[in-house]
Amino acid sequence: MSVRSTVAPLKPPTPPTTRLAPSPTGALHLGNARTFLVNWAMARRSGWRIVLRMEDLDGPRVKPGADLLAIDLLEWLGVDWDEGPVWQSADLSPYRAAMDRLARAGHAYGSDLSRTDVERLSADLEGLSAPQEGSHEVRFPRTLRPAIDETTRAQGFDDDARTWRFAVEPWEVSFEDRFAGMRSYDVAEIAGDFIIWTKQRMPAYQLAVVVDDAAQGVTEVVRGDDLLDSAARQILLYRALGLGNEPRYTHLPLVRGEDGRRLAKRHGDTRLDSYRAAGVGAERVVGLIAFWCGLSPGRVSMSAAEFCAGFSLDTMTRNGITFGPEDDAWLRRGDR
Ligand code: GLU
Secondary structure: OOHHHHOOOOOOOOOOEEEEOOOOOOOOEHHHHHHHHHHHHHHHHHOOEEEEEEOOOOHHHOOOOHHHHHHHHHHHHOOOOOEEEEEHHHOOHHHHHHHHHHHHOOOEEEEOOOHHHHHHHHHHHHOOOOOOOOOOOOOEOHHHOOOOOHHHHHHOOOOOOOEEEEOOOOOEEEEEEOOOEEEEEEHHHHOEOOEEEOOOOOEOHHHHHHHHHHHOOOOEEEEEHHHHHHHHHHHHHHHHOOOOOOOEEEEEOOEEOOOOOEOOHHHOOOEHHHHHHOOOOHHHHHHHHHHHOOOOOOOOOOOHHHHHHHOOHHHOOOOOEEOOHHHHHHHHHOOO
16 A cells, blocks of 8 residues: 555645624624724734624624625725625525534534523522623523433434524633633523524524634634623534634723713714715724724824734723714814
8 A cells, every 4th residue: 555545635724714703783883893903903913814704694683785884894994804705694504514413412402492481480490580680691591401312312403493502511611812811601600501593593693603613714703802701602512513623712892982881872873884974084993993902192093004013912901992972073073
């Protein structure tokens, strides 16, 4: 036997890869722009490949045209990418295949319990009342999990208009975030058996992100720190699906209004397309973000290329970023 036939061909090394993952459920605002600009600058400075991925599975919330507008606005800002855009909704088969694997391995099961059922039953069982303030999620304790036996496993996944959940074991998931440092989460305590497939017969966010990150070779995830504990859930899914190395995470402090709440309509119209329509230049928006990220001591217009050249995670503020009226006034002023 020749040596050639016994040696496996060398796999080309996967280049470090990140993704820009807008949800076309609304228009991009200054907070989204901050995250995408930082993600892009980190990638371009380090030679990571960038995939643009439209996270458009949240059917009822997706707004027609928001995807194309997001692409247009990213280009306007000066952000570019190497692959995509890819739309998650274009092909649901990889998500179904992942579900089937999870169900056959005993990690996923269907449940008929509604949100109200879960609230009522978990209060009865564990003396819990409503979910934590500000959280839309209801924790699903394992006591509500049906038995997962040989028969249910053998049936695999059935897209049967039930909610499908991931069976979470009670142990801590730890990871080292590039910005937030060492983190540990007990997913059983925070979320319990979380939803991975909805009764609208669509993959839930946690599952879709993991299947795509793995398929697209994503090694670096950069996003807002509202998703820090989602990273722990995603790591559990990576492991249960046997997908190999989880990505490195960088979770950035969210941009907030002066009331301390995440940037939203109540803080005024901070949509990028509204600023653009009012004649605000992209360099102005980038300049404000640069100020927020500690690149410059004051607000100074700059191009995306200048932002990229000056960006470092080390100068990024640890105290949170607050959008206030002086930011809006400066954007609209128009001088340099
Ligand atoms: N599509 C999500 C968002 O716009 C980002 C999810 C992620 O980066 O994992 O918030």
